[in-house]
Amino acid sequence: MPIPASQPLPPPDDSAAARTGGTVTDRLIEANESYAAAFTDPGMDARPVLKVAVVACMDARLDLHAALGLELGDCHTIRNAGGVVTDDIIRSLTISQRALGTRSVVLIHHTDCGLLSLTEDFRHDLAAEVGQRPTWAVEAFKDLDEDVRQSIQRVRTSPFLPHTDDVRGFVFDVTTGLLREISPRR
Numbered sequence: 786m787p788i789p790a791s792q793p794l795p796p797p798d799d800s801a802a803a804r805t806g807g808t809v810t811d812r813l814i815e816a817n818e819s820y821a822a823a824f825t826d827p828g829m830d831a832r833p834v835l836k837v838a839v840v841a842c843m844d845a846r847l848d849l850h851a852a853l854g855l856e857l858g859d860c861h862t863i864r865n866a867g868g869v870v871t872d873d874i875i876r877s878l879t880i881s882q883r884a885l886g887t888r889s890v891v892l893i894h895h896t897d898c899g900l901l902s903l904t905e906d907f908r909h910d911l912a913a914e915v916g917q918r919p920t921w922a923v924e925a926f927k928d929l930d931e932d933v934r935q936s937i938q939r940v941r942t943s944p945f946l947p948h949t950d951d952v953r954g955f956v957f958d959v960t961t962g963l964l965r966e967i968s969p970r971r
């Protein structure tokens with residue numbers, strides 16, 4: 786999650802652009818050219834090898850593949866602000882399970898998440914500013930563990946998902962790199 790708008794934003798970091806003389810996207814395109822030059826088609830199937838979907842926050846400090854020992858082709862990674870289970874996450878999980886064969890769901894929230902410092906005021910302020918009410922909820926939370934439990938519950942009770950017996954939730958500590966498992970709601 787980016788820093789909430791209510792806090793002062795740090796000055797934009799132009800160092801990446803300065804290195805290449807272009808925008809950050811120009812830098813990404815340049816990196817892709819090197820990547821593609823060394824790329825060989827792994828001939829992989831689209832279905833994840835480990836039959837698992839990982840739902841996590843979009844936070845830039847979370848390197849899911851490294852943190853979970855995952856390799857290319859192993860899993861689906863579905864990310865949004867907070868790693869909260871919204872309708873769109875259910876949409877992706879439904880496609881993941883029904884069309885692409887995944888069976889397990891791993892939910893990951895993390896310490897120091899931007900959503901911990903937001904409230905639904907964010908939505909009201911936004912509506913006041915732009916003159917249009919967003920159709921989505923901010924899904925802010927105050928209690929990480931409780932939000933993980935709610936996310937587990939939303940997956941387990943979804944009528945669209947055929948596989949809800951292996952759904953586990955965790956909080957990733959951004960200072961230690963460790964996952965802490967959250968016991969589901971009884």
Ligand SMILES: [Zn+2]
Binds near residue numbers: 898900
């Ligand atoms: Zn986050």
